[in-house]
Amino acid sequence: MNSIANIKTIAKRELGGYFSSPVAYVFMVIFLVLTGFFTFSMDGNFFQMGQASLDSFFKWHPWLYLFLVPCVGMRLWAEERRVGTIELLLTKPVTAWQAIVGKFLASWIFLGLSLALTFPVFITVNYLGSPDNGVIIASYLGSLLMAGTYLAISCMTSAMTRNQVVSFIISVVICLFLVLCGFPPVTGFLTRMDKPWVVDLVSSLSVMTHFQPFTTGMVDSRDVIFFLLIIGFALFTNGVIIRSHRAG
Amino acid sequence: MIKVENLSKAFGSKLAVNGVSFSVERGEVLGFLGPNGAGKSTTMRMITGFIPPSDGKISVGGFNMVADPIPAKRLIGYLPENAPVYIDMTVQGFLGFCAELSGLRGDDRKKAVNRVVEMCFLESVLYQSVDTLSKGYRHRTCFAQSIIHDPDVLVLDEPTDGLDPNQKHEIRGLIRRMGERKAIIFSTHILEEVEAVCSRAIIIDRGRVVASGTPQELKRRSELGGAVLLVASGVKGAQLTERLSSVPNARKTMIVKEENGKVWVRIFPKTDNRNGELARNVLVAANCWQVEELHTEEGRLDEVFRSITLPETANKGTK
Secondary structure, X not given: OHHHHHHHHHHHHHHHHHHOOOHHHHHHHHHHHHHHHHHXXXXXXXHHHOOOOOXXXXXXXXXXXXXXXXXXXXXXXXXXXXXXXXXXXXXXXXXXXXXXXXXXXXXXXXXXXXXXXXXXXXXXXXXXXXXXXXXXXXXXXXXXXXXXHHHHHHHHXXXXXXXXXXXXXXXXXXXXXXXXXXXXXXXXXXXXXXXXXXXXXXXXXXXXXXXXXXXXXXXXXXXXXXXXXHHHXXXXXXXXXXXXXXXX | OEEEEEEEEEEOOEEEEEEEEEEEOOOXXXXXXOOOOOOHHHHHHHHOOOOOOOEEEEEEOOEEOOOOHHHHHHOEEEEOOOOOOOOOOEHHHHHHHHHHHXXXXXXXXXXXXXXXXXXXXXHHHOOOEHHHOOHHHHHHHHHHHHOOOOOOEEEEEOOOOOOOHHHHHHHHHHHXXXXXXXXXXXXXXXXXXXXXXXXEEEEEEOOEEEEEEOHHHHHHOOOOOOXXXXXXXXXXXXXXXXXXXXXXXXXXXEEEEEXXXXXXXXXXXXXXXXXXXXXXXXXXXXXXXXXXXXXXXXXXXXXXXHHHHOHHHHHHHHO
8 A cells, every 4th residue: 555655656756747848738738739630630630531430530649659758757856866866866765667657647647638638539520420420439548548659758758868859859769650650651562572461560569560450449458458568568677777776 | 773784896897896895783873974975875875675785785674675575675764865756746645655665554654754854843834835945944844754664773874964053853753753663874064964873974975985984983983082281371382281291101292272371281192081081180290380270182083084084184184
């Protein structure tokens, strides 16, 4: 019970940290503006499709998160190391993993909140037509899991450096890799090699491949496990990195 | 309460701390002295469990810091170097957060925060964001955080660094008062602080303990310890030294300065001179001149510090 209380305390502080600075509001506004822009203005947009679905909304999420999630995650550990508060935090009677999970959960809740604030599109599509709300809910779930995956990677890269910019760039690169290996032009190129197993292997590493079923309303346990595994792995690595810094 | 045995820490091939052992009991204030980069902070970071030692054993209140860190950390209050604080929080929020992490919740938490706010004079900035505070207040906020759970052990890394003289005085008083019931380790560059606050001091240089003892014992190691300073008027320096060199148990005499017809002479004893024997002998030898001043010197800590940590230049400095 004690560890849950510690995680809660750390998560609460971290979440408070977002809202006591302009970061949270700037992030939310940009996120909402961009999702709106992509949904209603890009090629193949909401109105052109003439369907009561949010496909045009969700299909941009892997790309939007690519840049926005690392912004949320980059400060988590880099800032602690730069200011020196990490010394304060880790000499309190808490374990490193409690701190890691607490920080991760706080940021994930923050991303979930931002995602929840897109509810007007949900209302709009329900007002204009009668969409399959099950599909929409599954898509939201997939989107949240994908955001968590990007976030865990950002946490990990944030622990690598005390410079937030460096952390941001490394995390974008890793996430870009996870997106690209399921991106049709890339998989198309691999198909030409005529080795189907290579295509399968590479594209199964991609968040695109595992996010796509959610947008058709399919919540497959394998996709959920994929996201959770990456989150778990990234947070574990986060712990290893923090320990290695302290070991000198 | 704190027991450190044979503690070592290597960063790559560089040995930052090399075989340090000491122990601190309740009611003791241990001063940690040493030049910059001597390994003071590294030792403290190991004691508080921030970095694991490469070798050696640390036990705090009977708990092994490496094998059983959580109960050991519960007993410790720690003020890291440069007093880091979360700059996006208010003073109250920050202290509340630290109290919660130390296991204080609800009413206990409120009481603990009020107690340290009073002790560290933080009422006026309680609702202010930490990044708007002056350095002194920030420092005190971090100090308040270290005593929030009334720990048995306090580890303070340069607690008075960057404070003005009044604040230094306050913090020293606080440390001395708390030292009656707690085991305290603190590091400092300021030698007078050691004399004012510590019951015992350790000098660390290049990762090793090079001297330890009470401040008085350390001072006695000084070449000046036990020397007698005589100020006489109406006499030439050479005349005086000649006379004084025949004083029993005087090893050598040295003219410190000569001006306005007065001579300052320092007489060093042959052996340890504590009971004022040398001073009496000097007085007898000098009785035909007018003695203006005569006293036995205690020795100076900064001189001991220099002679221990900087052997080659120290000799030049004292001669």
